[in-house]
Amino acid sequence: MADVRVLDKGTAPDRFARGWHCLGLVEQFKDGKPHAVEAFGGKLVVFADSQGEVHVLDGYCRHMGGDLTQGSVKGDAVACPFHDWRWGGDGKCQGIPYARRVPLRARTQAYPTAIRNDQLLIWHDVEGSEPDHEILPPELPGLAEEYTDWTWKVVPIEGSHCRELIDNVVDMAHFYYVHFSFPTSFRNVFEGHMATQFMESKGRPDVSGGYGDAELFLKSEATYYGPSYMINWLDVDYKGFETEVILINCHIPTGPDSFTLQYGITVKKPEGLDDDTANYIAKKYADMFGGGFLQDVHIWKNKVPVANPLLCEEDGPVYQLRRWYEQFYTDAADIAPEMTDRFEFEVDTTKANEYWQAEVAENLAKKAADEGAEMAEA
Amino acid sequence: MPGIVATSEETRQDEVRYTQARLVEVACLDCLARVGVKKNSDHHTQIQWSSAALADCAEFRRAETRPEGRDVKAACPRLRASIDAAVQSGEIVIGAEDGY
CATH class of the missing domain: 3.90.380.10 (Naphthalene 1,2-dioxygenase Alpha Subunit; Chain A, domain 1)
Structure with a gap:
């Protein structure tokens, strides 16, 4: 008689996939407010700068952990609701209004972005590689x-x-x-x-x-x-x-x-x-x-x-x-x-x-x- | 470190069974490509390419970019014909073994 087949449930992956991930239609992020997107075990903040270019940063302020998605967009930066630290789309802190100078290490995680078919995509890689634009999904003609x-x-x-x-x-x-x-x-x-x-x-x-x-x-x-x-x-x-x-x-x-x-x-x-x-x-x-x-x-x-x-x-x-x-x-x-x-x-x-x-x-x-x-x- | 890990040796054997067992090497009659082929029935076909074989495939090299942004090459008709010939000559035996 044959052995009983056993289900091997395996182990869950220990990381999130490398590659381009779509956050939705880009237009929704262009209303001048910061938006929250749950992703990769945390939260991202998505906002548009004064030129209408959309940026994606880790959702939590590197100062004291304030929730940037509940902050506001000031100029080209997202401002933390806790102490008004301003974070630019490149992940660098652009300013701390009450401080003499910004610490050199004030840099948060910025996700590389691309627009495809009216949608916002971001590059995610736990190894921190440069985004691979060669493997973006194609633009749909017409x-x-x-x-x-x-x-x-x-x-x-x-x-x-x-x-x-x-x-x-x-x-x-x-x-x-x-x-x-x-x-x-x-x-x-x-x-x-x-x-x-x-x-x-x-x-x-x-x-x-x-x-x-x-x-x-x-x-x-x-x-x-x-x-x-x-x-x-x-x-x-x-x-x-x-x-x-x-x-x-x-x-x-x-x-x-x-x-x-x-x-x-x-x-x-x-x-x-x-x-x-x-x-x-x-x-x-x-x-x-x-x-x-x-x-x-x-x-x-x-x-x-x-x-x-x-x-x-x-x-x-x-x-x-x-x-x-x-x-x-x-x-x-x-x-x-x-x-x-x-x-x-x-x-x-x-x-x-x-x-x-x-x-x-x-x-x-x-x-x-x-x-x-x-x-x-x- | 890999992400999805099987927890038993039997699973690893299954992986080998489903991905590698009974693959027969077929040489394309028109180019230098050599691929692994399995046929569980007349209508079933499994083809395992290598990067070397893909580079050798004249048909795929000629294939133009497909319209509407679609960039997946569906199949090589010359390789299909070569597989049919291998079935005819008895190199490929059609039939499955317990689901693989």
Whole structure:
């Protein structure tokens, strides 16, 4: 008799991932006030200087630990509410109004920033490296002219490590069980700092509340650029009406067992449609994918971490994805070639689809019979 | 120091099993690239590249930047054909072993 399979829960990472992390749409930070963002086990302060340039510093004043996010912006600096110490965007103390001079060592942590697709990104590395602009996510062409404004959502998540979210990249079967859609084609490519999922799917006709109904076909290409920022290009065909949707799925780790999920949707304005209608479509898709994330969250909150998943032939490359993800938790000098070497995997969805088609047909027949019985009773 | 650490020796064996077991070396019929391939079924394919193989792939070198900012190269059709040939010739045996 075979041994009983034991779940290895592993140990949680001892650091936060290296790479670019998105703090949300940049516009919200330009109102002349300091903003608080939970990140990397602490709190950051985000503020715009007099030129409108946005800066990100550690949230706590190096003087006596005052909360800079509750201070105010004075000139090009954020001023601490405790003793009015002024901190510039470069992390240097610009002045202490009541003091003769500023201590030479008055320098706090400033995070390098970049703007991509109307969003503010910051570089995080426990080793303190220079930001790598080569691996920033790409600018989306035509965003300003041809697409709707972003519909943007922020969802704080307690009780799960963000690596659970990453596993979705390779998880073919959960799309049926958790999101109520059929993946008919499913491929992964990992290379360098990028991990991609190519998927084609259609909605399940027997349940609602998932990724659309039976007449919704999705062609999806989703790439993680680094550990936390995904661009998902979706070609949606709904009853013959085709829409190009772009979904940004990003997160900021906030603690060893929590993260803030953020997602944004923009839709390429279909020709002949006015902006209001296009924005309405964008909002509908945001609701759909927002609902999808909540379905995932429910699973994550109740599951245990697994370092040794037991896989069947129809599963995606979980171990190779985690090997790829490991590069962001490893000192740059220690990144092994296999973490970044190109890897391709095509999942065989044949058997799964045969079974799922039969199950859906059975559910529909049962539903029809129940409705028939109700009609007879009435 | 690495971040996510397995706590048991069995887990390390699983890591090797799922990532390395049964990979067959396939040489591309058109260029110098050599990759590791596994096929658990007709429709399943796993391809492990190395940086050397990637540098050798003529198709990928030629590939232009894709539109819409997408920069992931989907697949090399020449390598696909080479894998099909390796299946035909019996170098690659199709079939899985207990889920891997």
